[in-house]
Amino acid sequence: MAVKDRDRFSTATRIRLLGEQTAARVYRSQTKRQARRSRLTGRAALLVLVLCSLVVALAYPIRQYVSQRADIADLQRQKEQARQRVEQLRDLKARWQDDSYAEQQIRLRLHYVMPGETGYVVIDPDAARKARLDHTAADRPWYANVWDGVDKSDASDQ
Template sequence: MAVKDRDRFSTATRIRLIGEQTAARVYRSQTKRQARRSRLTGRAALLALVLCSLVVALAYPMRQYVSQRAEIADQQREQDETRRRVERLRDLKARWQDDAYAEQEIRRRLHHVMPGETGYIVIDPAGAGTTRGDLRAADRPWYANVWDGVDKADAASQ
């Protein structure tokens, strides 16, 4: 028994036992890590596949949604602009239905003078040297101004 005890407590035996225990621990930890790593890798691959398929499946509808929202915003902006324009035109129509406003505009635009009134045209001294082809509205007859107004209105509608 003394030989076995001595053999059991020898340095070589102890080192061999420590090496075997260490190797067993390393092997166990490696197998656990490999098992955990292989399980996580399979799960991660499946998760990545599911996420990629969701991204691919949702990419086109999301693009359509974003483009439709932009189109809706453009249409609403256009609608607001059209509403404001209609409101301005209604105001202008209401003003033209007022006889006083119509008379004022006729006098201003056509240089119309009521019977019994005397019309005056004030010539600007700075513009006194204008040539015959460069006449201002005040220097031309009223019918030329009316015709120019018709031409301008026709050009604006085109």
């Protein structure tokens, strides 16, 4: 009987029926998707609107928070550096309280000698030769530079 039913319909009829069935399935799936889409569209739009509002409302405070955390970290670093510097200065102050350290530094920095001692300054011959060739203002005493300036200004007036 199945053979008779199949023969009863021509190929064109069968193709047309298949097309109609397929079109009906596609139409049903589209309407379901549209129904689902229309249901979610309003909710999704509201959700997106709420999320955007939250992002806009929280953007500035979060930026301020991050900026302040960076400032706090910078201030803590400066505080630690200042603490270390204070510690160094306290050590230096304690050393200067010692008379032998002060005397040593005075002799070293100012070239002072004790009464009865003879002070000598040893000059490296290579450095002296180089100084004679270079004659830079930084290598000479300050008063020599002042007198050179006076001599130059006096010579330019004549």
